[in-house]
Amino acid sequence: MEWLGLYNYWVVVALMMIGFYIVIAQGNLIKKLVGLNIFQTSVFVFFISLAHLDGGTAPIALPGVTAYSNPLPHVLILTAIVVGVALTAMGLALVVRVQEAYGTIEEDEIHQQDELH
């Protein structure tokens, strides 16, 4: 049952596929962004998982502790989260302007409107 021991990676893959599927399959611009967020978050979980060490603690030198989790992926993901927030904000701002310009945020309705012009 070794493969079950790495269940966090299975969760990562499942989340990744769910998110990616939503990005591709959904026609609603907001739902697409939600999918994109799930997709990105799965990568964050992946990075944090790979830093984990069984029995490891925070990387602070303490007497009697020998196993530490790797802090570098945590730092990387802190940066990636900030990037993700900026992207979501940017995406939502664009959706607001799409709504203002077209009166809808459904992809097929938007394309219909553009074809009429």
Added chain:
Amino acid sequence: MLEQLPALQVAITLTAAPVVMMLGRASRLAWVLTTLSCWASFAVALLLFNQVADGSVISYEMGGWAPPWGIEYSIDAANAWVLVIIGLISALVMPFARRSVEQEISESRIALFYSAFLLANAGLIGITLTADAFNIFVFFEISALASYALIAMGQDRRAVLSAYQYLIMGTVGTTFLLIGIGFLYIMTGTLNLGDLAARLPEVSDTRTIRAAFGFIAVGISLKLALFPLHLWLPNAYTYAPSMVTVFLSATATKVAIYVLLRFVYGVFGFEFSFVELSMAWLLMPLALLGIVVPSLVAVFQTNVKRLLAYSSVAQVGYMILGISFASVLGLTASILHLFNHAITKAALFMAVGCLVYRLGGVSLTQLAGAGQRMPWTMGAFVVAGLSLIGIPLTAGFVTKWHLLQAALEGGLWPIAVLLLGTSLLAALYIWKVVEAAYFQEPEDSTEVVHEAPLGLLLPTLLLTASTVVFGVFGSFTVQSARTAAAALMGGVP
């Protein structure tokens, strides 16, 4: 001072961005400041290029922390070449931008617009400079976020939608890159490109590393618009403001191609990428399809900006084709084309920007009579168009010639024939524009249309002239591309 140049290169535009943003309604001052920082950045790029032109490598430790623990900026002939492209285009696009932007962007947003432009510029420079895998991801996102904002400032409402589509596809691309970097980190425990290259051979025969290669290659291919991952590009280039199209078409995809080259040659190594994973067999069909299909689509376009955007996808195909020959000559041709296509396409889009400025749009019907009314602009378009086709004595010919040689060297004569055929397709779509502009009567012949103002015309003519200069005196660019190819083939800086 001189040893701090690598940091300055990215710091100048990165720090200018917030300053310009705070200028608010002082739009003229914002333009002056942006122009000055772009010129300063170009000067730094030239100084750096000069230092590494002999094949040496500059390694700069960010904050004095030694690599692989600290972040390293390293500059060799390959990325100095890309820095010069970014510097040159941004330095020339700024004089062009003043009146074009004043017309297309509302007064209150001009400072914000230039601020976003500086961020996009700084992001691209950062991607090129850094020797840290995670840093590449962050700079990719900085430039991408700024580009989305820039594209969304287009006048047509479809600009916003294309920016949104670019955001979705771009983010998927960079997230793939991040996954790949994660796999590399699991196996090696390092993010420094040079260190990665040293540690990878030990573990390269694992599924994790092969998966990392796949994720990174697909992620970057999305960013560089490799067919069939190019869907974001035509809309984004068509509806973006003129100046943004000039800048992005000449730099953004080129930088992504550089990153692909750096990972394929510098990190994974030639042996792993081309011998073990036979990457050439994946790239070559995609490159050929990418040349033929978008060229055919371009022939049927009625909007000149969209026509040129599809041609950009085809030109990316040429660059990838050069890489897929897996030879020094092919790589040289690709690196050469980075520069030659940058100046050619920038000149074409600038000419289109001039036409938009005077005519309000660039559908083929609007262009009728432009040949007589705006002789200089259309003249520039024709000359740059010849370079795009690859007529002798233009920059485009120098690359096509090297590509042909590389194809024949590999014994792939059907590809050589195909290359000549696709040049005819390029001739066909450029001819469509020429025919509309020179041989069709305008609907309203009493309407007075003047030549584009000097501020727009001068940079256009300068770039157009440079396509001829680098076509006639090609030895300098060829030599630089050779040094760059040697630097990439030789491993990581």
